[in-house]
Amino acid sequence: MSTSELPDDHFRPTYEEIHVQIGEAAQRIKNDFDPDLMVAIGGGGFYPARVLRTFLKKPSALDPSKLRNIPIQAIGLSLYEEVSGTSEGQIGNEVVRTQWLDAKTVSGKGVKGKIEEGKDAGGLLGKNVLIVDEVDDSRTTLQYAYNELLKDVRSAISALSEEEKKDLAPTRFAIFVVHNKNKEKRGTLPMLPDGLPKEQEEIQNGVCTAVRYFAGAEIDDVWCCYPWEETDIIEHNRLAALAKEIKARQASTN
Numbered sequence: 001m002s003t004s005e006l007p008d009d010h011f012r013p014t015y016e017e018i019h020v021q022i023g024e025a026a027q028r029i030k031n032d033f034d035p036d037l038m039v040a041i042g043g044g045g046f047y048p049a050r051v052l053r054t055f056l057k058k059p060s061a062l063d064p065s066k067l068r069n070i071p072i073q074a075i076g077l078s079l080y081e082e083v084s085g086t087s088e089g090q091i092g093n094e095v096v097r098t099q100w101l102d103a104k105t106v107s108g109k110g111v112k113g114k115i116e117e118g119k120d121a122g123g124l125l126g127k128n129v130l131i132v133d134e135v136d137d138s139r140t141t142l143q144y145a146y147n148e149l150l151k152d153v154r155s156a157i158s159a160l161s162e163e164e165k166k167d168l169a170p171t172r173f174a175i176f177v178v179h180n181k182n183k184e185k186r187g188t189l190p191m192l193p194d195g196l197p198k199e200q201e202e203i204q205n206g207v208c209t210a211v212r213y214f215a216g217a218e219i220d221d222v223w224c225c226y227p228w229e230e231t232d233i234i235e236h237n238r239l240a241a242l243a244k245e246i247k248a249r250q251a252s253t254n
């Protein structure tokens with residue numbers, strides 16, 4: 001392979017670039033949403049969620065002078081490219097759960113009084129829940145994750161007594177992806193406009209009816225190679241630097 005040309009048109013962000021983008025997005029997420037916990041979609045959402053946690057510490061409920069990490073829950077989803085018996089239009093449309101939250105993790109039932117911090121996330125009910133993935137491509141996975149978590153939250157709320165419901169803060173959802181691809185989406189999400197004040201959100205049966213959406217960066221519809229997927233990170237960084245060099249050269253000749 002020539003060292004002057006890239007072998008493909010893949011986009012290769014580096015660990016450092018992703019870290020910086022997550023840190024910048026964290027400021028917006030903190031101001032507009034202030035998450036209490038994250039639900040990371042595995043495997044791609046695990047690394048971004050872990051980095052994001054570093055920027056989203058909250059004052060401890062027990063000792064507000066100390067900052068605490070917010071909990072990360074994990075779900076596993078797979079987008080099946082070919083499922084036998086599906087029509088062409090459905091190919092790549094089938095999301096399969098490989099891991100999900102159990103009922104207690106959703107409801108927080110059995111967790112009484114102040115939670116011993118670091119020991120239990122205390123459920124999703126009444127929380128600001130940030131769903132995290134690495135990339136929003138067709139949006140199929142995000143639509144599935146949001147709809148299914150919403151269903152679980154609604155059913156856990158409906159099982160509460162009237163008194164418990166009265167004391168419960170609204171449950172809100174938001175989404176963070178490192179990259180959003182600029183393309184027509186197959187999946188849909190009920191999006192809140194950027195910067196909408198919390199007082200203007202619509203709450204129905206204890207749950208906000210729409211989601212806030214945050215992306216570290218908007219990218220073209222190209223394949224993105226994430227550094228954590230690479231076995232040869234040195235080569236990944238070399239190709240990432242080469243792509244920048246070529247872009248800079250092209251910009252200077254235009």
Ligand code: 5GP
Nearest residue numbers: 044135136137138139140141222223224226
């Ligand atoms: P979607 O449901 O939005 O079409 O795709 C979601 C999943 O497909 C992502 O969580 C990711 O695992 C995978 N995916 C989609 N586009 C890319 C990409 O450009 N690079 C990588 N590495 N994975 C992708």
